[in-house]
């Protein structure tokens with residue numbers, strides 16, 4: 541068995557399946573790769589929504605400067621993990637007054653204001669607390685280049701202030717006395733594997749930042765670039781090479797930074813999946829095999845309830861198999877459908893995937909499962925036990941399972 545499979549087999553043996561395994565060495569390598577290619581221009585902010593496992597967060601808090609939270613629950617998790625409040629930004633289109641109040645009371649670094657309505661609420665709360673709250677204004681550009689798996693701008697969208705409305709809405713926010721605009725934020729597209737499209741997107745960001753900072757005479761302390769960096773999920777996906785991104789956009793970032801207005805600005809790359817996605821594996825055991833009308837079906841102990849994205853129900857139009865392998869290896873010479881234990885035909889992990897011959901008790905490892913795993917999945921559906929979570933650090937396996945209210 542290779543090293544990876546020995547580790548996955550040990551995790552399954554000691555903690556059981558279904559389970560998620562997070563390899564910190566792989567994240568460490570990823571951080572180093574980003575720092576060596578883009579670190580000259582950017583600081584990093586971890587978008588916690590992609591994986592808020594507390595054990596993982598504690599590990600990340602020592603290595604990633606900033607954290608982006610999208611609910612007050614995530615803000616609390618960030619604090620528990622060890623990030624200081626000033627290191628946290630708080631995004632999200634529907635923040636409730638109570639969340640805004642708790643974040644301001646907890647000295648959150650920046651509230652990422654997504655509407656005038658939210659700015660007015662934040663101004664009121666800050667005023668009542670006798671504080672001036674730092675904010676970033678989230679802007680939704682008018683276009684997102686082709687090549688992103690999901691778009692949060694360039695079309696009707698709940699996220700941020702549409703650039704077309706900036707002239708009307710920004711002055712209203714800038715006039716609020718208890719808010720201090722320390723910069724702008726854009727997250728307009730995600731899951732992109734095309735270096736050209738990523739560069740073109742950052743070009744759009746720089747143009748929006750220039751235009752608005754000049755129009756409203758903002759000398760920003762921070763500008764957040766929503767990274768859009770994607771990871772390969774499916775056979776045939778080409779992994780991103782960040783050196784391709786850096787070599788094209790680097791000189792343009794240098795020009796940007798050489799402008800007086802941006803000379804002291806901290807540029808922040810906000811990202812989730814690119815940091816942790818490929819470092820995670822989802823392990824599920826084959827409970828039984830059924831031959832049904834000429835098709836082989838492997839019924840596993842975890843499926844869509846544990847891993848919604850792999851089942852194709854997380855923003856995908858067509859289901860495509862995640863890459864996966866049988867733990868222990870072997871030649872992939874048998875075609876099989878893999879399903880989970882749910883009583884619904886949409887609980888499908890793989891259709892017609894080629895794997896080594898599977899028998900009861902075999903373990904399948906689904907790749908690219910470190911982001912948008914458990915917390916993007918309907919784990920309460922049909923009340924199966926919640927999956928375990930295992931953090932692997934230098935050969936040491938630790939049970940970092942979360943306590944969901946599902947008995948195991």
Ligand SMILES: Cc1ncc(COP(=O)(O)O)c(C=O)c1O
Pocket residue numbers: 587590608631692727730731766767768769810811812813814911
């Ligand atoms: C505001 C914001 N920040 C960060 C992210 C993280 O995206 P990714 O995990 O693709 O890097 C998202 C994704 O939806 C987002 O909406």
